[in-house]
Amino acid sequence: MTRNATQFRTLVRREVLRFVRRPYNTFLPPIITNTLYFAVFGVILGSRIGEIAGVSYLQFVLPGLVVLGAISDSFENASFSIFHGRWNDYIQAVLISPMSDRGMVAAYVSASALRGVVTSVLIIAVGLVFTPVPVANPLYLLAFVLVITTLFAGFGVIGGLWASDFDYLTVMTQFILRPLVFFGAVFYSLELLPPLWRTLSFFNPMVYMVNGVRYGMIGVTEIDPNVSLAVLTAATVAVLAVDLLLFERGYGLTE
């Protein structure tokens, strides 16, 4: 193994162990939250709503819940880990090492994206308790999950560097991320919206993510999945470039 690979692997391992060893803080919350979502929206309300796009309401909302959990956890993991390291100064152990900025960004993003992927699997597993889970286009499903967890891990890095207090993390997740997700066609079909709101929804990037994962799972989408994937991939590359630029400039890290 090369020296750079050892450095990268060490930081990824550290980041992964941090969330794996705290399942009550990292994995249990999405399991409980999604069990409640399935119980309330799927079983209780779903029985009255009937089918949407040819599948049960539970199967229709499942992809959106996967996106919600995946992006929340990948964002929170990166932003918390970097901010906490800055807050307590222990990120300096990494910063004063010979690791390259590129290696650091890659490690923080990879570990956080992995947490998002694990959360996705857990949510699908919870869904299996309530309903059969179709996987119509597995490669698309995998591609969309990977790209959106990487994208939001990248956003999380920016958030972790920008935050100067724990309140900032709350603001980012509760007041920006969650509203976008809830208005991202997680719980409803765009066809049900009035024309103005439907048009406005296309400016919400979450709509593309939810539709992409929905295409991967139930084979139904309101937006061309290839277009969604291309746009999200381009956004991911741009965000990672910003991450790298911020690390190189020492934004939030050095004086």
Next chain:
Amino acid sequence: METAIRADGLRKSYGDVRALDGLSFTVDRGEFFGLLGPNGAGKTTFINVLVGLVRKTGGTAEVFGFDVETEYKRARDRIGLAPQEFNVDRFFPIHEVLEHKAGYHGVPKAEAAERAEDALKTVGIWDKRDTRFDWLSGGMKRRFLLARALVTDPELLILDEPTAGVDVQLRRDLWRVIERLNADGTTILLTTHYIEEAERLCDRVAIVDSGRIVEVATPDDLRARGTDEVFVTLSTRPSSVPDLGIDGIVDARLDGDALVVTAQGGGRVVPELLRTLEYEGYEALDVEIRRASLEEVFVDMTRPDEPAEKLGAIQ
């Protein structure tokens, strides 16, 4: 002699505040070098420039010939830092923190585990290996910071106030570890508020003030530049201070039966002082020379108008 650290015209500004203002000096490979200076003199800023936590505004800094910015990988690979503040990963037991640190420097996992064990044994806290940093005592935390600096097997060990707030026994334990490392060839850069520490450990010291080097010399050379006090006990108390007229004497006063003479190089002026006193009709019963301490020289060079205690520099 190969140069371990070279700073040339190093500058760092925070707005109008110049933390480093043209700092220039060199440290040789294998040297035990001390940085002394009052709070805010720029010592920690300088160290942080070397390791990349502070971006310099101007000048150059090199570690073993490698520029700390353009060749930062090679420079940082040679540095082990025990910082002044506790900045340790609280999520993991301390042996894992060390393994991670070694891994960040490219040390493979199995070797990192061995190095972590060696480092913890070197500083005497191997039995605490499964404890998290927060649960260590203050003294053990200091030991751990040294262990973390050692785990990458550095050629340059930077110790920023390594014994701040520890008891005398632990301080001496740490000194023994550091002295052994230096004897084995590790270059050491030490900042300290304990003048005794610098006098005992350092080959040379640099006195830093306001971001500039005031002086670089051996502790003995610096002490020699201070003013000694010569206490001459006389058989009869003079009514006034005798007219001595000797080169090198800065001041003379009476203190009971003793004549107290302040002079640069007290030992040099004593023979002529005694001859002069005898010529003036005084009998000297006892002579005692109180040498200038490095602490007094330090205060003279940094804040000559303020007493040492006010500087917060001498503890």
